[in-house]
Amino acid sequence: xxxxxxxxxxxxxxxxxxxxxxxxxxxxxxxxxxxxxxxxxxxxxxxxxxxxxxxxxxxxxxxxxxxxxxxxxxxxxxxxxxxxxxxxxxxxxxxxxxxxxxxxxxxxxxxxxxxxxxxxxxxxxxxxxxxxxxxxxxxxxxxxxxxxxxxxxxxxxxxxxxxxxxxxxxxxxxxxxxxxxxxxxxxxxxxxxxxxxxxxxxxxxxxxxxxxxxxxxxxxxxxxxxxxxxxxxxxxxxxxxxxxxxxxxxxxxxxxxxxxxxxxxxxxxxxxxxxxxxxxxxxxxxxxxxxxxxxxxxxxxxxxxxxxxxxxxxxxxxxxxxxxxxxxxxxxxxxxxxxxxxxxxxxxxxxxxxxxxxxxxxxxxxxxxxxxxxxxxxxx
Amino acid sequence: xxxxxxxxxxxxxxxxxxxxxxxxxxxxxxxxxxxxxxxxxxxxxxxxxxxxxxxxxxxxxxxxxxxxxxxxxxxxxxxxxxxxxxxxxxxxxxxxxxxxxxxxxxxxxxxxxxxxxxxxxxxxxxxxxxxxxx
Numbered sequence: 001x002x003x004x005x006x007x008x009x010x011x012x013x014x015x016x017x018x019x020x021x022x023x024x025x026x027x028x029x030x031x032x033x034x035x036x037x038x039x040x041x042x043x044x045x046x047x048x049x050x051x052x053x054x055x056x057x058x059x060x061x062x063x064x065x066x067x068x069x070x071x072x073x074x075x076x077x078x079x080x081x082x083x084x085x086x087x088x089x090x091x092x093x094x095x096x097x098x099x100x101x102x103x104x105x106x107x108x109x110x111x112x113x114x115x116x117x118x119x120x121x122x123x124x125x126x127x128x129x130x131x132x133x134x135x136x137x138x139x140x141x142x143x144x145x146x147x148x149x150x151x152x153x154x155x156x157x158x159x160x161x162x163x164x165x166x167x168x169x170x171x172x173x174x175x176x177x178x179x180x181x182x183x184x185x186x187x188x189x190x191x192x193x194x195x196x197x198x199x200x201x202x203x204x205x206x207x208x209x210x211x212x213x214x215x216x217x218x219x220x221x222x223x224x225x226x227x228x229x230x231x232x233x234x235x236x237x238x239x240x241x242x243x244x245x246x247x248x249x250x251x252x253x254x255x256x257x258x259x260x261x262x263x264x265x266x267x268x269x270x271x272x273x274x275x276x277x278x279x280x281x282x283x284x285x286x287x288x289x290x291x292x293x294x295x296x297x298x299x300x301x302x303x304x305x306x307x308x309x310x311x312x313x314x315x316x317x318x319x320x321x322x323x324x325x326x327x328x329x330x331x332x333x334x335x336x337x338x339x340x341x342x343x344x345x346x347x348x349x350x351x352x353x354x355x356x357x358x359x360x361x362x363x364x365x366x367x368x369x370x371x372x373x374x375x376x377x378x379x380x
Numbered sequence: 381x382x383x384x385x386x387x388x389x390x391x392x393x394x395x396x397x398x399x400x401x402x403x404x405x406x407x408x409x410x411x412x413x414x415x416x417x418x419x420x421x422x423x424x425x426x427x428x429x430x431x432x433x434x435x436x437x438x439x440x441x442x443x444x445x446x447x448x449x450x451x452x453x454x455x456x457x458x459x460x461x462x463x464x465x466x467x468x469x470x471x472x473x474x475x476x477x478x479x480x481x482x483x484x485x486x487x488x489x490x491x492x493x494x495x496x497x498x499x500x501x502x503x504x505x506x507x508x509x510x511x512x513x514x
Contacts, residue, residue, distance in 0.1 A: 075489040078478045081470065083461030127461035150411055219415075305511055307458040316458070340463045341478070341491045343504025344430035345396070348511055352504070354397065359430050359488075 056278030056370050064332035064366075067288050068324035072096055076360035077104060077151070078341035083127035084108045085319045088339035089295045090134035092321055093379075094143055096293070097255035104339075105151040105217075106144035109244045110137040113237040131295050131319055131377055132263055139259065142252025148220065149247045184213035185240075188226070192236045199227040220247050260380040266373060278370040284334070285366075287378035288325045295321050296336075297375035302368055303347050317374065326363070329355065333363040396505065400424040402435055407482040423481060423500075425488070432481060432490045432502040442499030447472050449506055450513035457510075465503025468510055469493035476503055 073096065077088045087108035095102045108129065111117040116133040187209060191199045200207060214223040226243060233239040264283045266274035280296075287294040300318040324335030337360075340346075344357035356363045402424040409418040422435035436442040452471045460467040469476040474493040481488055492500040 078489070078491055079463055080478065081460065081462040081466040081476065304464055304507075305454055307454040309455060310458060340465065341503065342430060342489050343432070343465065343491060343502040344428075345502065345504030346465045346507030346511070347504070352508060354428055354430070357430060358428065 056281050056367070058367055059332045061327040061332075064325060064327040065289065066324075066326045067291060068326070068335060069291060069293065070323040070335060070337060070361055073293075073321070073323065073337060074101060076337060076342050077339045079104070079339045080151075082108075084129070085339050086129040086131045087111060087134050089131050089319050089321050090138055091143065092337070093131075093135065093293065093295070094138050094253075094255060097259055098143075098253040100253040101146045102138070102143040102253060103146045103149040103151050106149040106244050106248070107134050107138050109240050110134075110141060110143070113137075113241045118237065131297075132261070135261065139254055142254040144244065144248035145251065145253060148251055149244065150219070184216045187213035188217065188230060188239070188243075189236050191227070192230045192233065192239045194231060196227055196231040199230060200224070218243050218247050261377055262380050263375065263377045265375050274374045277373040280373045280376045281366060281370045283376045283378060284322060284373075285325070287376075288322060288334070292379045293321050293323050293337075294376060294378040295319055296369070296373055296377075298369065299372040299374070301372065302364075303351055303362070305348060319375075323361070328363055331365040331367070333365050334369055336362045336364055336369075338362055396431055396433070397426045397428075399427055400431075400438070401427060401483070402438070403482075403484070404435060408479050409482075409487065410477060410479045425481060425483065425490075429483070429488045429490075431505060432492060433505060434499045434501070436497075436499045437501055443495035443497040444474070444493060444499040444501045444506075447474075447495065449510035452510065463491075463503065465491070465493070465507040468506050469503050472506070474500075474506075 073092050077092070079085055079088050084104055087104040091102045091104040091107045094107070111129050111134045112121055114133060114137050117129060117137075120129055120133075187205050190205060191210065199210065202208075202210070205213075210227070211223045214221070214226040218226055221243065225246070229242045229246065230239050233242055262283070264280050266277045266280060269275050284294050284296060297317055297319045299315050301316070303318075304316075306316070320339065321337040322334050323337045326333055326335070340360060342359040344352050344354070344360065346352065347357055347362065350356055351362050351364070402422070404422040406421055406423050407418055408421050408423070409416055411417070423433065424435055424438060425432045434442060434444065437445050440446070449468055449472060452468055456471060457464050457467055463476075466476040472493070472495075474495045476491060476493050478489075478491050481490055491503050493503050493506050494500045
């Protein structure tokens with residue numbers, strides 16, 4: 001089920017029946033009730049509202065009031081080469097409700113330690129997740145701040161420059177892939193469970209490679225302490241949990257008690273294709289009118305080119321926050337806060353145009369968004 | 381020193397806006413190994429701060445613009461998760477990096493794809509060039 005929800009640029013072949021979703025929601029609520037873990041806030045919980053909304057009709061200017069609350073989120077995030085759009089969205093939401101800019105990296109790591117995240121890892125390691133799942137763990141446990149656990153650390157660049165300055169050959173950039181966070185996680189994953197001596201003697205991964213990965217992911221921790229954490233935990237998830245927690249100690253942030261969200265899903269046909277997607281739009285519209293940010297999960301085919309040879313039943317999904325609305329160029333448009341940095345050059349026409357892209361925020365017509373929606377999440 | 385210039389749209393196949401502001405002693409900062417680093421570089425950016433490239437790439441005389449993104453298939457990009465501009469950068473043997481640049485008044489978040497000769501373009505420019513491939 002989780003596969004379906006949001007996997008940026010990964011296959012979405014999972015079956016999502018409403019009954020399954022309902023069960024998931026009930027299970028989630030039960031988990032909250034049973035959990036007595038340290039909490040910085042009352043647990044959030046989600047309801048699926050399946051009440052049908054009226055069919056979509058394009059609106060006139062007077063029914064498309066201007067709203068723009070992007071400023072409260074600060075500069076756009078950049079998810080780098082990992083499929084953590086879900087963690088960026090959840091971190092943004094929890095940031096505004098906690099008053100602290102929170103770390104998507106820390107939140108993603110927490111998500112992958114949850115039961116849902118572990119399931120996700122079996123399908124697409126570190127490359128996807130759900131906003132709801134990330135919100136659950138974030139609210140329950142609190143999240144490290146971006147200041148304590150940075151999401152844009154760039155150790156490889158530093159190392160490359162050091163090598164260039166010293167006249168040494170260029171390092172293998174292939175190794176320092178754009179998914180550098182994932183690479184570093186793999187290095188630590190390979191070492192988890194080995195003895196401290198084995199980790200530090202460099203037989204599995206070179207000592208230098210280990211220190212790079214450790215420093216990249218957990219710059220505030222001594223690599224020896226990271227090695228100790230890897231050696232003494234029972235599994236990788238436990239190790240990551242330990243390391244993330246150690247990075248910010250007790251400085252974890254969450255919203256005030258009582259934060260609740262509603263999540264709305266498109267119905268699916270027998271082949272799992274979304275139906276009546278436009279009926280999700282009123283829920284989004286209502287949130288924006290109430291000056292509340294909302295998240296959407298959608299097929300971003302209008303933003304990025306698709307592999308022409310990909311099967312028709314393969315759907316790429318992406319999630320973003322919606323932070324505004326305005327009547328522009330004869331249409332009602334929503335303002336999407338993307339998590340791919342502040343550049344505008346990479347979007348397909350017309351979305352790279354300055355009229356439609358403002359430092360990574362995209363104005364998208366309601367009709368185009370409605371046709372690609374599969375989920376809308378709003379604050380209750 | 382700041383100066384304004386017009387850049388031919390044809391030079392970049394329409395990916396870059398026509399008006400760029402450039403700095404030859406600009407500042408770029410990024411976090412690496414838990415520490416913030418600031419470097420001095422010559423670069424240009426669009427008035428709306430949505431495009432960013434090294435000054436050496438203005439006239440297309442740099443690795444970042446000489447490298448053809450068309451050789452990377454959409455299938456190869458689609459197989460990867462995350463920001464496709466970062467993936468494209470990686471496949472072109474560049475190094476994608478989250479940075480901030482200074483315009484003389486404030487810092488602006490951005491990213492760049494850094495190539496072996498020190499030249500760079502933001503990953504959106506790179507991806508935009510890929511979008512124009514036949």
